[in-house]
Amino acid sequence: MKTLTVSVVTPDGPVLEDDYEMVVCRAENGELGILPGHIPLVAPLSISVIRLKKQGDTTDRLTVNGGFIEVRPDKVTILAQSAEKLSDIDIKRAQESLRRAEERLQSQQSDVDRLRAELALQRAKNRIEAKQN
Ligand code: ATP
Numbered sequence: 001m002k003t004l005t006v007s008v009v010t011p012d013g014p015v016l017e018d019d020y021e022m023v024v025c026r027a028e029n030g031e032l033g034i035l036p037g038h039i040p041l042v043a044p045l046s047i048s049v050i051r052l053k054k055q056g057d058t059t060d061r062l063t064v065n066g067g068f069i070e071v072r073p074d075k076v077t078i079l080a081q082s083a084e085k086l087s088d089i090d091i092k093r094a095q096e097s098l099r100r101a102e103e104r105l106q107s108q109q110s111d112v113d114r115l116r117a118e119l120a121l122q123r124a125k126n127r128i129e130a131k132q133n
Contacts, residue, residue, distance in 0.1 A: 002036035006052055008062060008078045015083045016062065022053040023076050025069055034071055041071045047122045049130045050078065061086050063130045065123050082123075089131045098124035 003019040023034040026048035045067050052060040067080030101121035104112050 001055060003055070004034065004036050004038075004074060004076050006076045006078070008050075008064070008080070008083050010067075010080055010083050012082070016052075016060075016085065018052070018054075018060075020052045020054055020060075023069075024051040024053070025064070025078075027069065032069070034076060037073050038071050040073070041069075043069050043071075045069055045078070045080065047119070047126050049126065050083075061130060063089065063127050065126075084127065086130055089127050091128060091131050094124045094127040094131070098128065 001021050003021055004023065005017065006020050006023055007017040008015040021035070023032075025032050025034075026046045027043040028046055029043075032043065045064055047065055048063075050062045050064050052062070054060065063084045063086070064078060064080045065082040067078060067083075070077045070079070097120060101117045101124060104117035105114065105121065
């Protein structure tokens with residue numbers, strides 16, 4: 001089976017680089033399944049989980065905070081503001097982040113940046129759901 005080299009990079013540095021048979025991710029306009037030989041494309045990603053299928057039956061999963069996917073026939077590059085392997089997710093931190101975001105969204109204070117709080121909420125929920133499933 002052919003493979004693709006997948007590289008995930010954030011401002012904090014590389015998160016992962018390995019070869020996979022298939023990449024499944026959620027772009028802003030729908031789910032994308034990428035196999036070796038895919039036509040080149042660039043697409044914005046949602047706050048979501050990326051599934052990376054390895055030879056055999058293993059699938060690695062990563063949470064990704066938006067960003068972009070760049071596809072070439074033999075390589076996939078994901079550039080994101082943050083991305084985590086499931087084993088690196090601190091569930092307590094995500095739960096605290098979720099609680100803070102919920103408090104901000106419920107607050108009546110006018111200085112709350114609602115979009116910022118909404119995005120923090122989505123990131124925290126994404127991490128919690130990924131870790132729990
Ligand atoms: P927090 O409020 O906890 O900082 P956040 O969603 O604002 O969460 P980000 O700005 O997305 O955090 O990420 C900042 C850095 O912290 C990134 O390197 C990211 O991978 C890491 N990070 C954030 N939340 C977690 C978590 N729950 N577990 C592990 N790493 C995390």
